[in-house]
Amino acid sequence: MITLFAFSAVAQQKYYRVQLLTNEKGLQRLSAAGVTIDHGDFIKGSSFTSDFSEAELSAIKQSGIQHKVLINDVSAYYVAHSNDAVTDKSEAAPVTCTTYAKPKNFKLGTMGGFYTYAEMLATLDSMAAKYPNLITVKQVVSSTLTTAQGRPLYYVKISDHPNVDESEPKILYTSLHHAREPESLTQLVFYMWYILENYKKSPYVKSLVDSTEMFFIPCLNPDGYIYNQTTNPNGGGLWRKNRRVNGDGTFGVDLNRNYGYKWGYDNVGSSNFTSSDTYRGPSPFSEPEIQMVRDFCNSHPFYFALNNHTYSNVLIYPWGYKANTYTPAPDSLIFKNDAIRLAQCNGYVTGTPNQTVGYIVNGSSDDWMYGEQTTKAKIFSLTPEAGTSADGFWPRKNRILPLAQINMDMNLTAAQFTKESVLAAVVATAANNDNMIEEKQPAITGLSNAPNPCNSYTYVSYQAGKSTGSNDLKLTVFNASGVVVKTIQLNALQTKVLVNTANLNAGIYYYSITDGQHKSNVAKLIVVK
Numbered sequence: 001m002i003t004l005f006a007f008s009a010v011a012q013q014k015y016y017r018v019q020l021l022t023n024e025k026g027l028q029r030l031s032a033a034g035v036t037i038d039h040g041d042f043i044k045g046s047s048f049t050s051d052f053s054e055a056e057l058s059a060i061k062q063s064g065i066q067h068k069v070l071i072n073d074v075s076a077y078y079v080a081h082s083n084d085a086v087t088d089k090s091e092a093a094p095v096t097c098t099t100y101a102k103p104k105n106f107k108l109g110t111m112g113g114f115y116t117y118a119e120m121l122a123t124l125d126s127m128a129a130k131y132p133n134l135i136t137v138k139q140v141v142s143s144t145l146t147t148a149q150g151r152p153l154y155y156v157k158i159s160d161h162p163n164v165d166e167s168e169p170k171i172l173y174t175s176l177h178h179a180r181e182p183e184s185l186t187q188l189v190f191y192m193w194y195i196l197e198n199y200k201k202s203p204y205v206k207s208l209v210d211s212t213e214m215f216f217i218p219c220l221n222p223d224g225y226i227y228n229q230t231t232n233p234n235g236g237g238l239w240r241k242n243r244r245v246n247g248d249g250t251f252g253v254d255l256n257r258n259y260g261y262k263w264g265y266d267n268v269g270s271s272n273f274t275s276s277d278t279y280r281g282p283s284p285f286s287e288p289e290i291q292m293v294r295d296f297c298n299s300h301p302f303y304f305a306l307n308n309h310t311y312s313n314v315l316i317y318p319w320g321y322k323a324n325t326y327t328p329a330p331d332s333l334i335f336k337n338d339a340i341r342l343a344q345c346n347g348y349v350t351g352t353p354n355q356t357v358g359y360i361v362n363g364s365s366d367d368w369m370y371g372e373q374t375t376k377a378k379i380f381s382l383t384p385e386a387g388t389s390a391d392g393f394w395p396r397k398n399r400i401l402p403l404a405q406i407n408m409d410m411n412l413t414a415a416q417f418t419k420e421s422v423l424a425a426v427v428a429t430a431a432n433n434d435n436m437i438e439e440k441q442p443a444i445t446g447l448s449n450a451p452n453p454c455n456s457y458t459y460v461s462y463q464a465g466k467s468t469g470s471n472d473l474k475l476t477v478f479n480a481s482g483v484v485v486k487t488i489q490l491n492a493l494q495t496k497v498l499v500n501t502a503n504l505n506a507g508i509y510y511y512s513i514t515d516g517q518h519k520s521n522v523a524k525l526i527v528v529k
Contacts, residue, residue: 017071034276041389078236078394097345103193112235113397114182179224184308190404259368260284262321269362311387345409444520453526
């Protein structure tokens with residue numbers, strides 16, 4: 001039996017960068033012993049590299065799993081290399097569709113380039129002071145609950161009438177479920193400043209702000225975050241959980257294992273050891289932070305949510321609690337397609353936790369936000385994990401801005417999906433119709449368009465089989481609400497048609513080709529202005 005030794009958390013444990021030379025079964029065995037395997041560099045069937053505590057390293061050694069210690073003191077390494085230049089060209093040039101200029105009000109913090117808790121609060125105050133017509137002052141998530149150490153959670157809302165509760169579709173952005181992931185906060189602050197500063201400059205940004213209500217909980221784990229700030233004021237603190245007193249000399253609950261849906265489903269997706277970094281707590285929703293998020297979601301009809309984490313360069317969606325298990329159709333298709341679109345510009349690997357990083361997780365934010373459909377409507381909730389193994393939990397200062405920039409397209413697209421919140425029904429209906437019409441050998445194939453995204457035009461390519469009715473062949477473009485915005489008559493002998501998109505607003509559209517009897521697949525068209 002592998003034992004995870006209990007450590008008193010009066011001071012930070014020593015952490016090591018370790019490469020585990022094992023497959024998914026080995027990782028699951030370690031996870032059952034309380035070793036954290038949900039953030040890191042995963043090579044399927046081969047290895048997993050991450051930062052492990054002294055207790056976790058002891059458990060790894062007991063397991064007999066082959067491993068290599070790559071860095072002997074990760075916290076010290078993060079601080080010592082905070083000012084290093086980028087040496088890996090792949091790090092220096094992230095995949096992006098758009099280059100987003102740094103907002104003039106965005107600046108780095110003093111904790112290794114990241115914000116202290118007080119700096120984060122001051123930033124929210126500054127946003128409200130500079131843009132009172134676009135963002136609320138910070139408000140408590142709950143008027144009755146606080147953390148174990150007596151702190152509230154704060155949220156702000158960005159919209160064209162931020163202080164009015166409008167019947168517009170709503171999206172929730174969160175960060176810092178885990179206290180050692182400061183880039184999750186920084187990229188969110190970058191995004192917020194960008195929206196505020198570009199509201200009057202960008203018709204696209206304005207359309208999103210005018211048509212949605214964007215809610216932000218930038219620090220979900222203030223006690224843990226402040227603990228890292230106290231023990232490691234220059235950055236590099238690796239405390240993950242909150243600061244609950246467990247009563248046995250250990251501290252903390254993993255907030256992303258404390259949600260009620262499939263809480264404690266097994267001891268692999270979460271731990272029953274209080275000393276483990278994935279300790280799920282004594283009961284579902286035992287932690288006030290998660291109670292606050294639960295009540296907040298129950299009282300706000302969110303359509304979409306992004307729960308930001310680091311690191312792994314993946315974008316995760318439900319289900320997490322069990323391997324090779326998927327949400328019911330058609331939502332499984334919606335999650336898959338939306339994730340692919342969200343990750344189109346940052347190149348993140350998309351899928352369930354088991355598909356992307358080879359682990360399972362129960363009691364997570366995404367599973368509960370989507371899975372709980374009695375006290376509230378389902379929320380299409382996903383988790384981005386920003387950064388490479390070279391970045392780790394505390395990226396170098398010159399990586400903070402690029403990591404924020406590569407998440408911009410994803411954050412904006414999530415707001416776009418929210419704006420067009422009937423997208424799910426449209427895609428599902430279109431997909432079901434396709435399945436009924438095209439059968440095994442569709443008569444209309446090869447559907448694609450370039451450029452995509454496009455501005456004023458795009459070329460749609462297609463191939464119409466001999467069985468199609470050439471006189472009735474037409475291309476239909478419709479928006480996410482299912483409203484037809486353009487129809488073009490086609491010739492079955494042609495294979496390409498020019499589509500004028502100059503008169504279309506920026507956004508996501510769909511198109512298909514029919515001849516009255518047959519129908520092509522539905523394809524996505526992105527218009528930018």
